[in-house]
Amino acid sequence: MITLNRLSKVFQAKSGNITAVDDVNLSINKGEIFGIIGYSGAGKSTLIRMLNMLERPSQGQVTVADWNMSKLSGRSLREARQEISMIFQHFNLLWSRTVKENIAFPLEIAGVPKKKRMERVQELIELVGLHGRGEAYPSQLSGGQKQRVGIARALANNPKVLLCDEATSALDPKTTDSILDLLTDINKKLGLTIVLITHEMHVIRKICHRVAVMDDGKVVEQGKVLDVFRHPKQDMTKEFVKQVTEPEETMEAIEGLLEDRDMGPVVKLMFLGEDAEQPVMTELIQTCGVSVNILQGKVSKTRDGSYGTLFVQLQGEKKNLDKALLFLEDHRIEAEVLNHDK
Amino acid sequence: MINNLQEELLPNVNWENMWEATLETAYMSALAVAATFIIGIFLGLILYLTDKGNLWQNKTIHAIAAALVNIFRSIPFIILIILLVPFTTFIVGTMLGPSAALPALVIGAAPFYARMVEIGLREVDKGVIEAAQSMGANQWHIIFKVLLPESMPALISGITVTSIALVSYTAMAGVIGAGGLGDLAFREGYQRSNPDVTFMATVAILIIVFILQWIGDWITYKLDKR
Ligand SMILES: Nc1ncnc2c1ncn2[C@@H]1O[C@H](COP(=O)(O)OP(=O)(O)OP(=O)(O)O)[C@@H](O)[C@H]1O
Ligand SMILES: [Mg+2]
Numbered sequence: 001m002i003t004l005n006r007l008s009k010v011f012q013a014k015s016g017n018i019t020a021v022d023d024v025n026l027s028i029n030k031g032e033i034f035g036i037i038g039y040s041g042a043g044k045s046t047l048i049r050m051l052n053m054l055e056r057p058s059q060g061q062v063t064v065a066d067w068n069m070s071k072l073s074g075r076s077l078r079e080a081r082q083e084i085s086m087i088f089q090h091f092n093l094l095w096s097r098t099v100k101e102n103i104a105f106p107l108e109i110a111g112v113p114k115k116k117r118m119e120r121v122q123e124l125i126e127l128v129g130l131h132g133r134g135e136a137y138p139s140q141l142s143g144g145q146k147q148r149v150g151i152a153r154a155l156a157n158n159p160k161v162l163l164c165d166e167a168t169s170a171l172d173p174k175t176t177d178s179i180l181d182l183l184t185d186i187n188k189k190l191g192l193t194i195v196l197i198t199h200e201m202h203v204i205r206k207i208c209h210r211v212a213v214m215d216d217g218k219v220v221e222q223g224k225v226l227d228v229f230r231h232p233k234q235d236m237t238k239e240f241v242k243q244v245t246e247p248e249e250t251m252e253a254i255e256g257l258l259e260d261r262d263m264g265p266v267v268k269l270m271f272l273g274e275d276a277e278q279p280v281m282t283e284l285i286q287t288c289g290v291s292v293n294i295l296q297g298k299v300s301k302t303r304d305g306s307y308g309t310l311f312v313q314l315q316g317e318k319k320n321l322d323k324a325l326l327f328l329e330d331h332r333i334e335a336e337v338l339n340h341d342k
Numbered sequence: 343m344i345n346n347l348q349e350e351l352l353p354n355v356n357w358e359n360m361w362e363a364t365l366e367t368a369y370m371s372a373l374a375v376a377a378t379f380i381i382g383i384f385l386g387l388i389l390y391l392t393d394k395g396n397l398w399q400n401k402t403i404h405a406i407a408a409a410l411v412n413i414f415r416s417i418p419f420i421i422l423i424i425l426l427v428p429f430t431t432f433i434v435g436t437m438l439g440p441s442a443a444l445p446a447l448v449i450g451a452a453p454f455y456a457r458m459v460e461i462g463l464r465e466v467d468k469g470v471i472e473a474a475q476s477m478g479a480n481q482w483h484i485i486f487k488v489l490l491p492e493s494m495p496a497l498i499s500g501i502t503v504t505s506i507a508l509v510s511y512t513a514m515a516g517v518i519g520a521g522g523l524g525d526l527a528f529r530e531g532y533q534r535s536n537p538d539v540t541f542m543a544t545v546a547i548l549i550i551v552f553i554l555q556w557i558g559d560w561i562t563y564k565l566d567k568r
Contacts, residue, residue, distance in 0.1 A: 052476055081478035092473035095568050096491045106477040108487065137567040153477075163476075 001161065001193045002028040002051065007060035008217075009046050020046040022217035023060070028195060028210075033187050033303075035204040035225070036197040037240055038214030044197040047214070048163050051195065052084045053077060065160050082110055085154035089166035091146040093138040099125070099149050100134040106156045124152040128182060144175035151182060155190070162186075164196035168203060176200075180207050201243040205229070205302050213237050226304040230272060245309040250296040254311055257295070258338060264315040266295070267325075270334040271308035280331055281312075288324040290316035311338075354536040359526060364546045367522035370440045370512045371550065374447035375505040381452040382504070383497065385411065386459020387485065393460075397481055411453040419450050419511050423518055443520035447511050455504040462496030463489055495566040502558025506551050513547065523547050 009021040020043040028034045038044050049055040050062055053069050062069040067080045085106075093102050100121050107117045125134055128148040138146055147167060154162055164183070168176040184207050187194055198204065204211045204225060212222035213236060221234050229245075232238045257266055271280070285292055297310040314321055328335045348355070385407065391397045392404035417425070423446045430445045431437055466489055474488050490497070513524025523543045531540030 054472060054476060078478040078480060081476060084476075086473070086476040088469060088473060090469055092467065092469040094470055094488065094492060096494065096565070105474070105487070109474075109477055109479050109483050139568055157477075 001030040001032070001065065002026070002034075002195065003061075003063040004047075004050075005061040005063070007047070007050060007062060008058050009043070009050060009055060010058045019217050021050065021057075024217075024219050026212060026219060026222070028193065030193055031187070031191045032210060033183070033194045033196065033208045035208035035211040036195070036214055036219075037199060037201065037204055037211060038197075039199060039236075042214040043217040044214055045165055048086075048165050048195060048197050051161070051163055052081055052086060054086075082106070082157045083159045084161045084163065085157070085159040086163040086165065087147065087150040087154050087167045089169050091138070091143075091150045091170075093146060093149055093153075095138050098135050098137055099130060099141070102138065102149055103152045103156055106153055110157050120156060124155060127155070127186075128152040142175070143171050144178060147171065147175075147179050148182065151179075151186070155186065155192075158190075160193060162192050162194045164194065166198060167196060169198065169200070176203070177206070183207060201240040204240075205244050205300055207303065209303055213240065224304060225302045226272075226307060229300070229302060229307045230270070244300050245298055245307070250311060254295060254338065257313060264293075264313050265321065266311065266313050266338045267328075268336045268338055269308075269310045269312065269328065270336075271299075271310070272305065272332065280328075280333065281310075284324060284327055288316075288327055289320045290314050290324045352538040352542060354530070354534075354539050355542050356530075359530070360539075360542055360546065363521065363523045363526040363543065364550070366440045366520075367509065367512050367516075367524070367547070368550065370443050370447065370515070370520065370522055371505065371509050371554075373444055374451065374508050374512070375501065377444070377448045378451040378455050378504060378508065379501050381448060382455030382501075383459050383490070385452060385456035386463060387489070389456060389460040390463040390489075391485075397484065411456050414449060414453040415457065417450075419446070420514050420517075422446055422450050423515060438519045438521075440521050443512060443515035443522075446515060447508055450511055451504050451508050454507065455500060458500035458504070459493075459497060462493040462500060465496060466492045495562045495568075498558060498565060499562045502555060502562070505554050505558070509547060509550055509554070 004024050004026040007021060007024045008019065011018040011020055022043070024047060036044050036047065046055055050057050051064060051069070053072065057070055064080070064084055069080065072080055094105065097105065103121045103124050104117050107120060112120065121134070125131060128151050130145060130148050130152065133141065133145065138149065141149065150167075168179050171179060180203060183194060183196075186192055196203070196208070208225050210223065211225050211228055212219045213228075213234065214220065215234075215236055221228065221232070221237050228237060229241055232241045254266055257263060281292055281294070284290070291314075293313040293315060295311040295313060297308065299306050299308040314324055316324070325335055388407050389404065389411065392400040392407065414422070426446045426449065427437060430442055433445055434442050436442055470492065471484060471488055474484050479487070512520070512522050513527070516522045516524030516526070517528050519525070523546050527540045527543035530536055531543060
């Protein structure tokens, strides 16, 4: 659906040239939710803005659906843009228009007759769950509702692709989840290809099929979300994965335990798939004769299965401890004995 | 009783003349405001759109438009009228009567208003313009469906301020023969030493100004959904 070929963007600034996007190759499938994650300044916005030519590439090619985007201009570009919608971090609604009129805006641009426009607007209002708010002005809506208007507006002309530039970054966690659910829903119902950029791994974990990690203009790692969670290669990716699997307090608490070696080894267990949902711990205790002191655990659901991390302290005889580690290996559970590194 | 009071306080006020002068002032102001609104928005759009980073970015046109606006904004109005005498006689055919004041009024006020329009347009969120572009909007959609509606409260409060300035300009234009309340205050009031006429003309101007301000504020309030 979307192919980026050796895509680069260089900004000319007074202080010198800034390479915001550096030789990026990506290919995004039809019907996929593809996430791009990176820290501030990594070039994510610049990259996504080159997908609809809000930013012109300095080099390389962008193909979306069957359009060679960088070759388009004028009318043909405007027509292509009607099929590549975008939603924004700050919603970018017209405050002078009501919810209905905002949603009707892209339809007016596309020249849809008034009667049809009204019908379509009503459909969209129902689709995004804004029933009864049609006559409200954006200033009368909450952030989550504003983003729903943004989404309805983006869907108005039945696009093939939806681009989301930090669409949930201005929202609280609960509202974020409801917007993510809506996006998942739309992806399923309409078969829409969604590209979203974010700096929150939580967003990637929850709705993306595949993810690319960006650093300093380059894509440093990409793959299926579950694979990236299991085996992050780059240090930066590991940090992002930790955002979801290891809350900061855990590490502090564990540091404390590591100082006292006599208490037994602290082990970080990583479960996959169904294992994360099975009572492996009970079995471990029963078969190996060790006692397990659970320090912290978390199961994260991705779209392709669950992924769990559990920090435990094992106590028992040396022989039994070794047996326990073997047991874990047999059960496809990755175990990492944590060392005190000071 | 009322007649007596008037005899005593305002002995020289001829109400018919006063009414006629008020109508002339209202006529000059209304036409000048309408023309200033249109020309000012047009100029303001040019100033804004040709500016750096905007739709029609163009250094030369922007510099020329900005220079013209600044020059005409800086010429004192009374001098502008005199400078424009040949132009006015050419366009209107005469230098007398309310219509003769219009070219000077509009040329004096439009650049002033154009700057306010430019400021109003700059306040429009760049993100919203970008959103419209991402939906496939062309430049006319952006001007007429985004820029103008989104800045309308600023455009209206700007034209309110400008129209009040225009009322005082009409008073000055009156002095060179355009008629209206300024003319009445000057000829009947000042030159013939009838302070009561000057006073009543002032009151009439104040009433016009208050009405304009009130209408402007009301429309701005109604339009502003932010
Ligand atoms: N119009 C521009 N002119 C010059 N430099 C720019 C421009 N836009 C972006 N940049 C630079 O390009 C780099 C990447 O910016 P970009 O906005 O793509 O990052 P980002 O990953 O989206 O960051 P954030 O998470 O903060 O939104 C930054 O160093 C930024 O300063
Ligand atoms: Mg960004």
